[in-house]
Structure formats: C-alpha cells, structure tokens
Amino acid sequence: MLLGITGGIAAYKSPLLLRRLQDAGAEVDVIATPAALEFVTPLTLATLSGRPVRSEIFNLRGDGGIAHTSYTAEADITVVAPASADFIGRLAGGLADQLLLTALMASHMPVVLAPSMNVEMWDSPLFQRNLALLRSLPRYRILEPGAGYLACRVEGKGRMPEPESIVKQVIAALTPQDLAGRRIVVTAGPTRERFDPVRFFSNRSTGLMGYALAEAAVQRGADVTLISGPTSLAAPEGLNLVRVESTTDLLAAVLAQTGSAHAIVMAAAPADYRPRAYSDEKLKKTADGLTLELAPNPDILRTLAEQRPHLFRIGFAAETQDFEKNAADKAVRKALDLIFVNDVGDRARGTGFEVDTNGGWLLDGAGVRVREIPVRPKRIVAHILLDELVRRLG
Ligand SMILES: Cc1cc2nc3c(=O)[nH]c(=O)nc-3n(C[C@H](O)[C@H](O)[C@H](O)COP(=O)(O)O)c2cc1C
Structure with missing residues (x-):
C-alpha cells in the first residue's frame, strides 16, 4: 500500500x-x-x-x-x-x-x-x-x-x-463484505468455576483465537455477538460483547444469543467440570489437604445440536495427540458442521494457548479433512476459517 x-x-x-x-x-x-x-x-x-x-x-x-x-x-x-x-x-x-x-x-x-x-x-x-x-x-x-x-x-x-x-x-x-447481513455468534476464552468466594479453577485459554474470529467477522460485515469468558483482552469495537464467567453462564448466553443467528463459532474453552459444592465462606487451609468433588458441566455443543439444529456450528478441538482422529470423532458426536483442531501440547509449534499464532486441520461434519491450516497469526487463521464458513453458508 x-x-x-x-x-x-x-x-x-x-x-x-x-x-x-x-x-x-x-x-x-x-x-x-x-x-x-x-x-x-x-x-x-x-x-x-x-x-x-x-x-x-x-x-x-x-x-x-x-x-x-x-x-x-x-x-x-x-x-x-x-x-x-x-x-x-x-x-x-x-x-x-x-x-x-x-x-x-x-x-x-x-x-x-x-x-x-x-x-x-x-x-x-x-x-x-x-x-x-x-x-x-x-x-x-x-x-x-x-x-x-x-x-x-x-x-x-x-x-x-x-x-x-x-x-x-x-x-x-x-475487506470484502461477504458476511454482510449475517448474524454470527463467537465464544471465546476460558470459563471459571468457583468453589468459594476467592477461588476458582479455570484453564489456559486466553481468548485470543475467539477475539480474532470476532474481529475478522466484523471486518467482513457480519453482525457479531462475542460471548467472552474472563480474559485480559480489550473489548473489540463494532460488536455486541456479552461477558460470562462459568460454563453454565456460557450455555445460557449462547442459547439467548443464537435465537436468530446464522452461525456460531465455539472458540471458548469451557470447563468440562465444576465443583459440586460452593462454600459461601472462604475454605480454611488445613493440614489434611482438600478434596474437591467435580460434577460434569452441561455439553454446550450437544445442547446446540438439539435446540438449534439449523444454526451452522463450528467447533474447536484442543488436542495433544491423534489430532484428526479425535477431532473427527468430536465432529460426529457433537453434530458439528466444521471443526478446527490444533495441537495444544507443544507451545514451541506456535499453536494453541497463550500464543499469537495458530495452525492445525479443518474437518467437515463427517470428520473428513477440508484443509490443513499452516501456522499463521491468529487473525489470518480466523479469516481462513471464515472463508470456509462463507463458502458453506452459500
Ligand atoms: C507548524 C505548522 C503546522 C501546520 N499544521 C497544519 C495542519 O495540521 N493541517 C493543515 O492542513 N495544514 C497545516 N499547516 C499548513 C500546511 O503545512 C501548508 O498548507 C502546506 O502548504 C501544506 O502542504 P502540502 O499540502 O503540500 O503538504 C501547518 C503549517 C505549519 C507551519
């Protein structure tokens, strides 16, 4: 330029x-x-x-x-x-x-x-x-x-x-305005599962990939709602930002925001479990240690498949081995339209959590590879994923 x-x-x-x-x-x-x-x-x-x-x-x-x-x-x-x-x-x-x-x-x-x-x-x-x-x-x-x-x-x-x-x-x-007139919901970041007023458990997701997707969709003219777990990222401009904390909140927000949406991109990393009990008082430190019992969280992708069957659903799989096989199983199990899988086990590869780049494999709903995505800045990977979404939305 x-x-x-x-x-x-x-x-x-x-x-x-x-x-x-x-x-x-x-x-x-x-x-x-x-x-x-x-x-x-x-x-x-x-x-x-x-x-x-x-x-x-x-x-x-x-x-x-x-x-x-x-x-x-x-x-x-x-x-x-x-x-x-x-x-x-x-x-x-x-x-x-x-x-x-x-x-x-x-x-x-x-x-x-x-x-x-x-x-x-x-x-x-x-x-x-x-x-x-x-x-x-x-x-x-x-x-x-x-x-x-x-x-x-x-x-x-x-x-x-x-x-x-x-x-x-x-x-x-x-940027071509090829998502103009489309309503896209993007989820991003980790969830937090509290077990007393000062403690929670969470995961390493930073929200970078989801925020990059939301910003890329805004650039392409979409009407975007970003549902974000707790992150340190600045609120992007030009979209509707909904903040959530736990996986239960995330599910409620996803259902509330997808009533009239065309597609959802689930880049958030919701915790699979939450503590079974919550203590209103801060738990005291004891010499015996602490045993937390975990209950399974609701399965957001499965719930969407049942309650929003016409919504185009893109999922993410964070894997450390057997990438394409695990992702293919997940795509079928959760009735996704597309799934992006990346390696989160090795930071040196420049994929996954806490890095500005990502790369991996994009599979369709039947688990068949659509393409490999080389390691690139997350904003570029976001556009590659949206290119595929645009093609499939028709
Ligand atoms: C200190 C100083 C600041 C100036 N700031 C501006 C400005 O902010 N905007 C503007 O249109 N002209 C400003 N001017 C006037 C332009 O520099 C002047 O019109 C010049 O011919 C512009 O040339 P150009 O359009 O070929 O770059 C400023 C001039 C000086 C001396």
Missing part, C-alpha cells in the same frame, strides 16, 4: 501509523509532500518502511521506473494521513503538481483520507466544499477527525484519528 503524508502537524503520528500498518501485514511505500518533510524526516520514514521515501515528481526511481505511475501499479490502496487542507483542495481541484497527486491521478485504487487541521480551517466553507466533492466520489473514504485539544492550543474538531483506528478503517476498506 501507499502511505501519503502531507504537511500537517499530525505528521508526527505518521511513523507510528506506518508501523501499525506493517503490524497488520501491509507492505508500505511512503510518498511525502515536501511540506510533510518539514515535520517528519525521510530518514525516519525510510528506516521504518525499509524503502526509499519519495517526495519529488522529477526523480526517477533507482530502478529507472517512473515513480508516479509505477508505485501505484503495485499498491492496493492509498492512505493519506494527515491530509492537509491544502492537499484536499488540490486533490478536489484535479491538480497534479506534486508526486502524491500525480500518483493518485494515475491510478484507480481506493483512497482513504484522514484530514487533520485547525478547527477554523476545518470549518472554512472552501475546505468543506472541497471535502464534499471528494465525499461524493466512491473512490474516496473520508475519516472523520476527532474533536479535542488541537496542536494550535484551541479546542475543536480537526484531530487526526489515532493510528490504530486508521488501520481498522483501512482493513475495512479492503
């Missing part, structure tokens, strides 16, 4: 935006206007992007390519952040006297603009006219600036959105 930077004070955030875009998997080329380079140095931008930073029209690329046409041939999207009032005016006016303007004019890729300026400039009728013109063209997506304390020491509208928020909008602009 192309990151355009123009001469606004918010250019001080552009190197961080560059980093966040790379974190999200983008390869980023930078074109900065000469004014932008008054605010942020080419050295910083070139070091972070690992590529030369372009600013001038009348410079050929090192390989002899012509910058304003060859850059854009390689990019899927451009983000201009910050986009100055001046740049918005030139762009809306069809001018091409800067490298960034010529690069955009010589291509058709979508352009995300993050205008950022002093509030008086923002309110100026000429600026608003230029912005309205760009807004009317489907190619341009305008990010609303935030309101607050501006660099010019006044309060008002004009602040560039934070890099994380820009990254989200870029991803949304690039």
Whole structure:
C-alpha cells in the first residue's frame, strides 16, 4: 500500500501509523509532500518502511521506473494521513503538481483520507466544499477527525484519528463484505468455576483465537455477538460483547444469543467440570489437604445440536495427540458442521494457548479433512476459517 503524508502537524503520528500498518501485514511505500518533510524526516520514514521515501515528481526511481505511475501499479490502496487542507483542495481541484497527486491521478485504487487541521480551517466553507466533492466520489473514504485539544492550543474538531483506528478503517476498506447481513455468534476464552468466594479453577485459554474470529467477522460485515469468558483482552469495537464467567453462564448466553443467528463459532474453552459444592465462606487451609468433588458441566455443543439444529456450528478441538482422529470423532458426536483442531501440547509449534499464532486441520461434519491450516497469526487463521464458513453458508 501507499502511505501519503502531507504537511500537517499530525505528521508526527505518521511513523507510528506506518508501523501499525506493517503490524497488520501491509507492505508500505511512503510518498511525502515536501511540506510533510518539514515535520517528519525521510530518514525516519525510510528506516521504518525499509524503502526509499519519495517526495519529488522529477526523480526517477533507482530502478529507472517512473515513480508516479509505477508505485501505484503495485499498491492496493492509498492512505493519506494527515491530509492537509491544502492537499484536499488540490486533490478536489484535479491538480497534479506534486508526486502524491500525480500518483493518485494515475491510478484507480481506493483512497482513504484522514484530514487533520485547525478547527477554523476545518470549518472554512472552501475546505468543506472541497471535502464534499471528494465525499461524493466512491473512490474516496473520508475519516472523520476527532474533536479535542488541537496542536494550535484551541479546542475543536480537526484531530487526526489515532493510528490504530486508521488501520481498522483501512482493513475495512479492503475487506470484502461477504458476511454482510449475517448474524454470527463467537465464544471465546476460558470459563471459571468457583468453589468459594476467592477461588476458582479455570484453564489456559486466553481468548485470543475467539477475539480474532470476532474481529475478522466484523471486518467482513457480519453482525457479531462475542460471548467472552474472563480474559485480559480489550473489548473489540463494532460488536455486541456479552461477558460470562462459568460454563453454565456460557450455555445460557449462547442459547439467548443464537435465537436468530446464522452461525456460531465455539472458540471458548469451557470447563468440562465444576465443583459440586460452593462454600459461601472462604475454605480454611488445613493440614489434611482438600478434596474437591467435580460434577460434569452441561455439553454446550450437544445442547446446540438439539435446540438449534439449523444454526451452522463450528467447533474447536484442543488436542495433544491423534489430532484428526479425535477431532473427527468430536465432529460426529457433537453434530458439528466444521471443526478446527490444533495441537495444544507443544507451545514451541506456535499453536494453541497463550500464543499469537495458530495452525492445525479443518474437518467437515463427517470428520473428513477440508484443509490443513499452516501456522499463521491468529487473525489470518480466523479469516481462513471464515472463508470456509462463507463458502458453506452459500
Ligand atoms: C507548524 C505548522 C503546522 C501546520 N499544521 C497544519 C495542519 O495540521 N493541517 C493543515 O492542513 N495544514 C497545516 N499547516 C499548513 C500546511 O503545512 C501548508 O498548507 C502546506 O502548504 C501544506 O502542504 P502540502 O499540502 O503540500 O503538504 C501547518 C503549517 C505549519 C507551519
């Protein structure tokens, strides 16, 4: 992708935006206007992007390519952040006297603009006219600036959105909305089973896989409900978050939320057992030790198979051996439509609990392998699983 930077004070955030875009998997080329380079140095931008930073029209690329046409041939999207009032005016006016303007004019890729300026400039009728013109063209997506304390020491509208928020909008602009109109429920995280006011038992699930699935489904346009056990993860934006604690709570929430849903992805790791008794008083430490008797928890997948037979159901299997065989048995036993199995026994493989990556095998409801999923960041694995869901929902 192309990151355009123009001469606004918010250019001080552009190197961080560059980093966040790379974190999200983008390869980023930078074109900065000469004014932008008054605010942020080419050295910083070139070091972070690992590529030369372009600013001038009348410079050929090192390989002899012509910058304003060859850059854009390689990019899927451009983000201009910050986009100055001046740049918005030139762009809306069809001018091409800067490298960034010529690069955009010589291509058709979508352009995300993050205008950022002093509030008086923002309110100026000429600026608003230029912005309205760009807004009317489907190619341009305008990010609303935030309101607050501006660099010019006044309060008002004009602040560039934070890099994380820009990254989200870029991803949304690039992601096919193939789950639009679908209601998807995702469960995530461990459950806690209490046995006195201060103690519980739980498991190693962090919720990372379920949260990645929920966020990926939001990006693809789904109406998402995320039912989460206790995790330390921040609440994702753009979805309905329901927090639960025990497996019994999880079952109740799943039944309450799936009445009109199209699919459920059960990435949570509910405890199979709960203590048979709960003590209202904290249990005292004794020299004899403590014996806890465990009762089986309700089986959420089986209950769904009985009570929500038309819901598309994706299950997860966390296994330490005989991965595909165990998962195939589980798929059939629990009447799942798809099951993803991963190895949770060996952290070094980069799959399973407490790591940012995952990988394993995806099987269908009959236990037949659909595909192997190589070890990738969980957000990528999430999209691979949703690709299969989209195919099967039709
Ligand atoms: C300290 C300083 C801060 C500025 N901040 C902004 C800003 O936040 N937004 C803006 O539109 N212009 C801002 N300007 C004005 C632009 O730098 C000026 O309009 C310039 O011509 C923009 O060039 P460009 O659009 O080619 O990058 C600022 C100027 C200075 C000196």
